[in-house]
Amino acid sequence: MQYRVNPKNGDRLSQLGLGCMRFPKSEEETRKMIVQAVKDGVNYFDTAYIYSGSEETLGKIVKEEGLRDKIFIATKLPPYLVKKPEDLDKIFHTQLERLQTDYIDYYFMHMLTDELTWERLKGLGICEWIAQKKESGQIRNIGFSYHGGKEEFIKIIDAYDWEFCMIQYNYFDEHKQAGRSGLEYAHAKGLPVMIMEPLRGGKLVTKLPQKVYETFREADANRSPAEWALRWVWNHKEVTVVLSGMNSMQMLEENVYTASQAKAGQMSKEELALFRKVSDILDRSIKVACTACGYCMPCPRGVDIPTCFAVYNDMSVEGKWASVKNYLMQTSIKKEPHNASLCVDCGKCEQHCPQNIEIRKELKNVKRALEGIYYKPARVLIKKFFKF
Incomplete structure (x- = not known):
């Protein structure tokens, strides 16, 4: 396993993180996978309050296997369930109980949709609450996850002294949502950037045009579409951890192998040209030739x-x-x-x-x-x- 250093605090984070939204069906399979992941060097585990059963399962296995001091646990606060100040402690203490721990390494505001949502939380005392939890050591790092356009992402980045963030990023989404410019902006601000959906929920593996599969097969290197996609993300020096929702030992083995090989700036000119060819194929299937440059914005009526x-x-x-x-x-x-x-x-x-x-x-x-x-x-x- 290879590691990337959090510039904010020096944490050595495995560049492959285990996304815990969809564990295997049985607890026994999940236990084997988590234990093996740690043996393979994975030390970043990502869950959330709203992932049904995920926090409880992760907490139980980590406790029983004695893994807590070997891993970083990331979980998330759902802003839409916070209606009054007391909800903050109610949700957080529930998460500590589920995870059977007394602190969270990386705590997210889950899916901040826009700056107004953050302003609403500020009105409920979220900044003071975070400061209290940081001082007590119950929260080690505070950040947010994001789905949305570039403009709102920049606004949220600048709205608070965040310590990390998470965005959706892959070769298909290079210029969508926060996109490459958002990734680079966050990195320039000194933030570790965690990546979700590097394979678009598997769609960059199983739902591509046939011509894309043929293009990958024509390359000198014999790699699966999943390995190509993951290597593309890890080629970015601005990326810290790439999450994969692995739910089988085979997926774990394949992704750990790729994570042990892929490095930032490693891709050759020929490989980068391959992705440009793939992008051209995908671009021909799109309906509107928008490059997301943003010159059309802002819309007087608020259309993104x-x-x-x-x-x-x-x-x-x-x-x-x-x-x-x-x-x-x-x-x-x-x-x-x-x-x-x-x-x-x-x-x-x-x-x-x-x-x-x-x-x-x-x-x-x-x-x-x-x-x-x-x-x-x-x-x-x-x-x-x-x-x-």
Whole structure:
């Protein structure tokens, strides 16, 4: 296993982390995998309050196997369940009990959607609460995970003295969500950056165009699509830990092998050219030739145009219903929504688009594809649950 150093505190973190959202079906299999992962050098384990049974299972196995002092545990606070100041301690103490520990190494604000969500938490005393937990040693490092556009990511980064963050990043999403520019911005601020979805939930392994598989097979190196994708992420010096939701010993073995080989800046010119070829193939399957440059922003009505187009384009890989879910999460489940149907045809965006995209026309296509008859009821129900 190779390690990357947290510049904030000197922690040596395994560059492969185990994402604990989907453990194997049986506790026995999960135990074997966790124990083997630690033997293989994995020392970063990521779970969350809302991952059903995950914290309890991880805590039990770590306690019984005597692994606590060998690993870093990361877990997450769900902002939408914090309605009053007392909820902070209630949720946190529940997590400590589940994990059978008296401290959390890396504690996330889970899926901060925009700066307004953070401002709401500040109004409930979150900054003072964090300071108290840090002083007591119950929280060692504080950060946030993020899904959304680049502009809001930068705002959240600058809104607090964070100690780490987590973004979705892979070769398909290089210029989507926080993207490469967000990764580089966080790194420049001295933040360790944890990466989720390096394989897009397996879609960069099993749901690629046939031409992509053929392109990988033409390469000199004999690697699976998963190994290619992981090596691409680890090639970035700005990346600290890459999470993989491994749920079998075979997946663990394959990913540990790749993690033991891949280094930042290691990819050759030929290999990087391979990814440009793969990207060209994927780009030909997209619907809108948006490069997410952001020149069209800000929209007077609040539409997050690059994010709307990014989710719309992802339908070729994600499929219809996964794209609708992503669309809701990235544009609509916010205090101030940013979805396509907010467009009023003013045309200001098109005056600045270097790609000469018919943005108003394409936003109507986004609306038709992703804001069908179930969109408004789903948004109302989810927001009611979140109680914004």
